[in-house]
Amino acid sequence: MTTTSDSPLAVDFCGLRFNTPLVLLSGCVGFGEEYTRVAGFSNRDAGAICLKGTTGAARLGNTPHRIYETPEGMLNAIGLQNPGVDKVVREILPTLDFTETRFIANVSGSTIEEYEEVTRRFDDSPIDAIEINISCPNVKEGGVAFGNDPAMSARVVEACRKLTNKPLITKLSPNQTDIAANARGCIEAGTDAFAVINTLMGMAIDIESRTPIIGNNQGGLSGPAIKPVALLKVHQVYQVCRDHGIPIIGQGGITTAEDALEFLIAGATAVGIGTALFYDPLICGKINRGITAYLERHGLQSVQQLTGTLALNSPRPARTCC
Amino acid sequence: MTSHKPHRDTIFLEEAEILSHEAYAGEQYILRVQAPLCAERALPGSFVHIQCDRSKPLRRPISIMRASAKQGWVDFLYKAVGEGTRLLAQRKKGELLSMLGPIGVPFKLNPERSIPLLIGGGVGMPPMIFIAETLAGNPAYKPMVILGSEVPFPFKPQPSSILVPEMPEGVIASMPLLDDWHIPSRLASLQGFPGCHEGYVTDLARHWLSELSMEARTQVEIFSCGPHPMLEGVAKLAAEFDLPCQVSLEEFMACGVGGCAGCVVEVETATGPAMKRVCVDGPVFDSRTVFPS
Ligand SMILES: Cc1cc2nc3c(=O)[nH]c(=O)nc-3n(C[C@H](O)[C@H](O)[C@H](O)COP(=O)(O)OP(=O)(O)OC[C@H]3O[C@@H](n4cnc5c(N)ncnc54)[C@H](O)[C@@H]3O)c2cc1C
Ligand SMILES: Cc1cc2nc3c(=O)[nH]c(=O)nc-3n(C[C@H](O)[C@H](O)[C@H](O)COP(=O)(O)O)c2cc1C
Ligand code: FES
Numbered sequence: 001m002t003t004t005s006d007s008p009l010a011v012d013f014c015g016l017r018f019n020t021p022l023v024l025l026s027g028c029v030g031f032g033e034e035y036t037r038v039a040g041f042s043n044r045d046a047g048a049i050c051l052k053g054t055t056g057a058a059r060l061g062n063t064p065h066r067i068y069e070t071p072e073g074m075l076n077a078i079g080l081q082n083p084g085v086d087k088v089v090r091e092i093l094p095t096l097d098f099t100e101t102r103f104i105a106n107v108s109g110s111t112i113e114e115y116e117e118v119t120r121r122f123d124d125s126p127i128d129a130i131e132i133n134i135s136c137p138n139v140k141e142g143g144v145a146f147g148n149d150p151a152m153s154a155r156v157v158e159a160c161r162k163l164t165n166k167p168l169i170t171k172l173s174p175n176q177t178d179i180a181a182n183a184r185g186c187i188e189a190g191t192d193a194f195a196v197i198n199t200l201m202g203m204a205i206d207i208e209s210r211t212p213i214i215g216n217n218q219g220g221l222s223g224p225a226i227k228p229v230a231l232l233k234v235h236q237v238y239q240v241c242r243d244h245g246i247p248i249i250g251q252g253g254i255t256t257a258e259d260a261l262e263f264l265i266a267g268a269t270a271v272g273i274g275t276a277l278f279y280d281p282l283i284c285g286k287i288n289r290g291i292t293a294y295l296e297r298h299g300l301q302s303v304q305q306l307t308g309t310l311a312l313n314s315p316r317p318a319r320t321c322c
Numbered sequence: 323m324t325s326h327k328p329h330r331d332t333i334f335l336e337e338a339e340i341l342s343h344e345a346y347a348g349e350q351y352i353l354r355v356q357a358p359l360c361a362e363r364a365l366p367g368s369f370v371h372i373q374c375d376r377s378k379p380l381r382r383p384i385s386i387m388r389a390s391a392k393q394g395w396v397d398f399l400y401k402a403v404g405e406g407t408r409l410l411a412q413r414k415k416g417e418l419l420s421m422l423g424p425i426g427v428p429f430k431l432n433p434e435r436s437i438p439l440l441i442g443g444g445v446g447m448p449p450m451i452f453i454a455e456t457l458a459g460n461p462a463y464k465p466m467v468i469l470g471s472e473v474p475f476p477f478k479p480q481p482s483s484i485l486v487p488e489m490p491e492g493v494i495a496s497m498p499l500l501d502d503w504h505i506p507s508r509l510a511s512l513q514g515f516p517g518c519h520e521g522y523v524t525d526l527a528r529h530w531l532s533e534l535s536m537e538a539r540t541q542v543e544i545f546s547c548g549p550h551p552m553l554e555g556v557a558k559l560a561a562e563f564d565l566p567c568q569v570s571l572e573e574f575m576a577c578g579v580g581g582c583a584g585c586v587v588e589v590e591t592a593t594g595p596a597m598k599r600v601c602v603d604g605p606v607f608d609s610r611t612v613f614p615s
Contacts, residue, residue, distance in 0.1 A: 027582065034581040037602070038422070039331040039359075052583070060588075060597050067576045067584035069380040069406070074576060081583045081597055278576045279379040281422065282335055 014167035018047025025274035073223030077216035147173035161190030227253030238267025257290020348473025358394030370423030371578035375409035387448030443548025458503035467507035470523035488533035557613035
């Protein structure tokens, strides 16, 4: 789909223009070119593409099996297989066509120093924005994910913020008690935007061998199964972001235009598509068309008018019966 | 910036109509679908990524057994082993299957090696049949096919009309379709099926290779697909006889187009170990890189 500047689908995201509100999610589309193998797929159908999680040194990733289908979703434990930031910046970025869409780096690490190193390298590159994947285990704190702890999350954001003026997107984990508190800390630490949510941790077991199916024992759950959780988290984070004008890329289980619209209404400015691409590689065109039809039906000129338009019910306070 | 990107637009999403769907013993099925874009470009070793059913939307990889570019159909042989393939088995003639293909790096024939030895085990037979069909009537190659199965073969084995003096006495059963193409084949199984070698495909292949003249042996290249332990045996055999060998591997897949790195296998490269994607870096690999001796 080619969109013009007055396209109803175009959104402004931290000063970047996205052709459409769709963002292809990190880990699902390699380093930006993989899906173009499919005839009919175009990077132009997405407003932005998040590249695979990138670390300081190259990583081989986890032992197989790395993925497994579960009811209404899937588990994955890829283990951040990537060629290292230097190779990504020097060899991969120059092959990408930045006229087609915006490209967002996904910065990952085991230590704050590694997050810093990767951010510094991407800052000095043509990448359009930097997403910090704080769901990685902190090796210095016994392997607890940075993102599960508000203080550690803020420390990563603060460190990266010092090293770049590019739009900085913090990707929040659902595997924590108070996502809104975490978001507040990340805003204070200087984040420009949020991605909400990363995968929920899960497991699947082979009952014959009595071993976990995933080589890494546990993996991240994605797909429609996590959509209601993701929607609530977007709603909660939006309450914190609204007054700061901080945009959210809502994600988790979106497979239809209706799903995408729910996320926009809950408070997202853009919406992520990950697992749905595995189901249907040409899904973006369909979702874009579905959103356009909805805007027409509701007499809206721009998809941006939808963000955060959720009108909450007023539940009655709890009452005892009789 | 882009210039020419040869990988673009090489895989096609089709709503493929089921033309026939036959059940065989051992929960094996032969499926024919109308998928002209895939049929036109399919090569031996290519596979498709099929959505077995809307209720289980993650696709399942299945190798292409035969393809008619002219008539637009593609054939598969698969075994129902789990939820996805069992749902696929219920799909009826006339229904549409969402299919992504053809995918993968195919087998490569080497003009310097005129005797391709094709070894297929179970539902690893399809790519071997595909290679054989492309070689039918080609005087430059003299292939030999060895197929193994521990459930009844999904075809009616028949005594071969093609003599293979290097085969053990009594091992005469063959796949009729291959006989029709004038390609010699022999069968192996531990189940004692008549006319079949009672043992592993690798034992039968070792016997055949040992009986070949030294000169003929230098012309052999092995191509194989089947269960992992069988491929390990085939790789060992190739190393024993110092023969080049290409194997088609399996791993669970999500995207099927190189995007998720979910389907990797560990491969030896010049610069050390690497994780390669079975979907787009394979499924065909040099056996020495995946089974280093
Ligand atoms: C490139 C490629 C080509 C293939 N070609 C064929 C073919 O021509 N015919 C055929 O019958 N099968 C083929 N397979 C295997 C087929 O994809 C699996 O049998 C199928 O995905 C199982 O799905 P399921 O939902 O029925 O099983 P699940 O319920 O997911 O699992 C059931 C069992 O199948 C095993 N399994 C699951 N996925 C795979 C997989 N991708 N490979 C191997 N085992 C798996 C699991 O270990 C489990 O024991 C191929 C696989 C690959 C990667
Ligand atoms: C195979 C796979 C790999 C992923 N890899 C990454 C990654 O490297 N970095 C990251 O921040 N998120 C990663 N994710 C999470 C996704 O980007 C996304 O947040 C999540 O899957 C939820 O969206 P979905 O339900 O639409 O897939 C990965 C997800 C999948 C399925
Ligand atoms: S299945 Fe996604 S990279 Fe191979």
